[in-house]
Amino acid sequence: MVDVLLDVRDVVKRFGGFQALSGVSLEVRQGERFGLIGPNGSGKTTLINCISGALRNESGSIRFAGRDITTLPAHRRTRLGIARSFQIPKPFASMTVLENLCIPLEYAAHAHSHGADVAKEAMEILDLIGLAPKARITPSGLTQIEMRKLELARAMAARPKLLISDEAMAGLSSAEVDDILEILFALNARGITIIMIEHIMRAVMRFSERIVVLDAGEKIAEGAPDTIVANKAVEKAYLGE
């Protein structure tokens, strides 16, 4: 029996008359590499917004590490260990790359112990992710892939148990995708559970141990990558009849 880290039960989210999520349930296990896929508009980002606390779900519950977090604001969830990267990078533009990392280090990782040497820790994370040479410049001087790496580095700086990577590879070249994948594998090897949301099938299939497929706000399939590829419902959702 492996521990369940994240337990999503019957989550419903509406926007006015539009039901974006109609009762989605899923479990993510401790240390797992978990893939979340689905066509555009299927509710992937809405679901992770509900998990990270950016949106509040209307009904259903979300439990993290055995604790009900359904009503907690986003910053509390981050402090408990849920970090995310954004699909469209949202760096702190007036700060240097290093300072960008100091915010989550100071506010999430060391929220209850002031005086930690956050700059040193930030530098270590930048080293790990390969952004150390850019530490002193502002994000406006970064390339597209460096911007994605900054998103991941900043999420790492929150010292998460669960990292949600929201399309961190969209628009990158094949070599760059491998670069990001390598980083995610390395993080997972350090014990961090990872949810990957991605349209690049090659990446998701290679990375994930288990995949959940969403379509029109409902879970239509769940299983190992090879069973997902063979699944008729998934093929229909992506390609039509």
Added chain:
Amino acid sequence: MRRFAFLAGAIGVIALGLLVTRVVDNQYYYFAAYVVFQYVVLATAWNILGGYAGYVNFGSAAFFALGAYTSVVLIQAVTTHLVVLLVAGGLVSGLLGLGIGYLTLRLRGVFFSIATLALAVVLQTMVINWEYVGGARGITVSRPASLPLFSNYVEFLCIVMLALAVGTVALARWIQRSWLGRGLAAIRDNEDAAECMGVPTLRLKLVATTVSGALMGIAGAPFPYYVTFVEPSAAFDLNYAVNALAMPMIGGTTTWAGPIIGAVLLGTAQQVATVTISSALNLLIVGVLLVLFVILAPEGIVGLTRRLARQAA
């Protein structure tokens, strides 16, 4: 070392002010300097919310006037002690800041600004219809007796306002360099990302509106003693709202030094213009400068000098 230098500078500024009162006798200078120091407080207070956190407050006059009218009520009913008036003005305007923050900070960007604009109109209407504080006619306040060290009361008020300005700047500087300032900067840069990185955005914004409002109230508290005749149109003057915003924008909003530079430059220019040309020219000067800076140097004088220094290097 830098902390020591700042402390020494702060004490030096107040000591210099006291020294000047021994030498200069022309009362006009104290009358004019009071206004400049008052704008240092207002601009710095505005900047804590507007510059650090990126929430533009158009209702500075409301917080300022609330401080002034809190003093009027206290002078009428309880006490004439200036320290009590300053504390009360700060408390009441701080509470207003907290309340407005709680009601409006779920509104982002320009909607927050519109709400603060409405606040000033609502408060002014209330004061106009409140007979106890003079209503629309205004009310005359008599100053306490002059103090032993100063040749008259305006001189004393001027030094008090100077001390308040120094204190406000010290607080703003501390905020800017602390975890609080870094959190506010994250909110200004990207509020969604800040919240997701563990920053308690709502709580930090409430701290900013409360501190900013309280400081504006403190700036307004001595106002009745300064003018001795308080009327709504003077206390809620458009000048306060415009200057509180324009001075940091012109000086530079991201550091504590910006609002001082803006307030001293603009405040002095306005005082000179009032004497030499006309008092109606003030808003025109501010307006033209603001437009020029927003277009040519959006980071203000501080940002402009940094850019030039970098180019030279």
